[in-house]
Amino acid sequence: MYFNGDPFTSIYAVRSGSIKCFCIDSDGREQVTGFYFPGEVFGWDGLADEKYQKTAIALETTSVCQIPYEQLDELGNSIPSIQKYMMKLISREINTDQRLIALLAGNSAQQKLSSLLLSISDRRALQGLSSTRIWLPMSRGEISSYLGLTVETVSRVLGHFQRKKYLSVNKKEIEILDKQALRDLIHSTEEVE
Amino acid sequence: MYFNGDPFTSIYAVRSGSIKCFCIDSDGREQVTGFYFPGEVFGWDGLADEKYQKTAIALETTSVCQIPYEQLDELGNSIPSIQKYMMKLISREINTDQRLIALLAGNSAQQKLSSLLLSISDRRALQGLSSTRIWLPMSRGEISSYLGLTVETVSRVLGHFQRKKYLSVNKKEIEILDKQALRDLIHSTEEVE
DNA sequence: CGAACTGTTGAGCGGACTCAAGGTAGGTGG
DNA sequence: CCACCTACCTTGAGTCCGCTCAACAGTTCG
Numbered sequence: 001m002y003f004n005g006d007p008f009t010s011i012y013a014v015r016s017g018s019i020k021c022f023c024i025d026s027d028g029r030e031q032v033t034g035f036y037f038p039g040e041v042f043g044w045d046g047l048a049d050e051k052y053q054k055t056a057i058a059l060e061t062t063s064v065c066q067i068p069y070e071q072l073d074e075l076g077n078s079i080p081s082i083q084k085y086m087m088k089l090i091s092r093e094i095n096t097d098q099r100l101i102a103l104l105a106g107n108s109a110q111q112k113l114s115s116l117l118l119s120i121s122d123r124r125a126l127q128g129l130s131s132t133r134i135w136l137p138m139s140r141g142e143i144s145s146y147l148g149l150t151v152e153t154v155s156r157v158l159g160h161f162q163r164k165k166y167l168s169v170n171k172k173e174i175e176i177l178d179k180q181a182l183r184d185l186i187h188s189t190e191e192v193e
Numbered sequence: 194m195y196f197n198g199d200p201f202t203s204i205y206a207v208r209s210g211s212i213k214c215f216c217i218d219s220d221g222r223e224q225v226t227g228f229y230f231p232g233e234v235f236g237w238d239g240l241a242d243e244k245y246q247k248t249a250i251a252l253e254t255t256s257v258c259q260i261p262y263e264q265l266d267e268l269g270n271s272i273p274s275i276q277k278y279m280m281k282l283i284s285r286e287i288n289t290d291q292r293l294i295a296l297l298a299g300n301s302a303q304q305k306l307s308s309l310l311l312s313i314s315d316r317r318a319l320q321g322l323s324s325t326r327i328w329l330p331m332s333r334g335e336i337s338s339y340l341g342l343t344v345e346t347v348s349r350v351l352g353h354f355q356r357k358k359y360l361s362v363n364k365k366e367i368e369i370l371d372k373q374a375l376r377d378l379i380h381s382t383e384e385v386e
Numbered sequence: 387c388g389a390a391c392t393g394t395t396g397a398g399c400g401g402a403c404t405c406a407a408g409g410t411a412g413g414t415g416g
Numbered sequence: 417c418c419a420c421c422t423a424c425c426t427t428g429a430g431t432c433c434g435c436t437c438a439a440c441a442g443t444t445c446g
Binding site for chain 1 (some may be wrong): 218220222224226227237238239240241242243246247266269270273276277279280281282283284285286287288290291292293295297298299306338340341359379380381
């Protein structure tokens with residue numbers, strides 16, 4: 001889609017499929033900063049310095065709607081509500097990021113994974129898809145990078161959830177069996193046995 | 194300054210002093226999401242849903258410039274470059290947040306603290322203040338929340354840095370003695386003895 | 387002075403990481 | 417079709433970093 005350093009030209013709305021955004025640390029590790037699903041918009045990272053700060057690639061067969069910023073900008077000049085709407089979109093990205101910050105700081109592996117699964121579940125539901133049967137387009141490695149864990153830990157926690165009958169895991173196909181248990185995990189510092 | 198849930202009316206530019214933004218988790222813990230120093234702008238979190246998602250308070254005697262969004266918006270309608278500039282400001286906030294995400298995910302306590310100190314150092318330097326003698330307006334607890342650590346760990350790492358002669362620490366007054374050592378710490382996975 | 391708060395320091399524990407081995411699936415070429 | 421390779425995932429054993437619990441020191445303020 002675009003790469004770190006490319007000149008900023010457009011923002012993108014995911015039409016179908018999914019996108020991951022990531023950057024490469026000084027030590028060469030890939031750091032995933034976000035996953036984007038249909039209806040979600042990405043690419044704002046390029047606005048501040050007129051070049052993209054991250055790399056965005058498709059995780060599966062994906063179609064996006066490219067929205068040239070130039071046009072959007074002109075349109076915004078004539079229709080103020082467009083400008084306003086854009087700003088809200090960006091602000092929403094900030095809120096999403098800061099929720100992730102809160103998640104990364106001071107939550108256990110189980111809580112992190114639980115949050116991610118529920119988030120994906122909710123977002124899939126917004127598209128009218130099942131909120132219990134979900135398909136993870138990203139690899140375990142990408143999940144671990146996003147959540148600040150290792151692949152092994154992600155794998156182990158998924159196994160643990162399965163043993164607890166919270167989930168049924170088949171490769172990238174997940175069925176949420178006990179959504180409340182996952183929610184409880186997030187909202188309590190107590191270990192639920 | 195403003196509280197979580199307050200209707201969104203304005204953004205703020207720090208004139209002098211410093212600001213912290215935080216939210217309260219479901220379990221009652223305070224999660225710091227950002228520190229803002231002179232020249233920096235905060236308050237965008239309220240834009241998306243027309244009420245602030247976080248609470249912002251001053252860490253010391255602080256003066257801010259309140260910029261009513263209504264006025265800014267009208268101004269933007271007549272002067273497109275204002276709109277553009279605003280969008281850049283928000284985009285910059287996104288980049289800042291995502292750098293924090295990268296920091297929180299997969300960095301050691303030493304790397305996190307090192308990054309924060311260097312960041313504050315750089316930002317203080319932008320105001321023409323010394324980049325080596327810095328004053329931390331926030332408490333250890335606020336630092337630990339921001340970095341996803343505990344107070345004890347923050348204290349210990351500061352002690353460690355002092356023993357290594359990277360820093361001289363006197364309560365909230367920090368002198369950076371070996372900036373390169375701190376930078377090296379961030380950029381290497383290797384333990385530097 | 388004593389209370390409350392913040393910060394420092396120590397001992398011990400445990401969760402996530404590291405290292406290592408093995409399993410599974412998809413792709414390629416013989 | 418099978419052998420082989422590669423990439424991804426899972427599982428196990430052991431280690432270590434950061435957390436927890438706890439005691440104590442320094443400050444502020446009544």
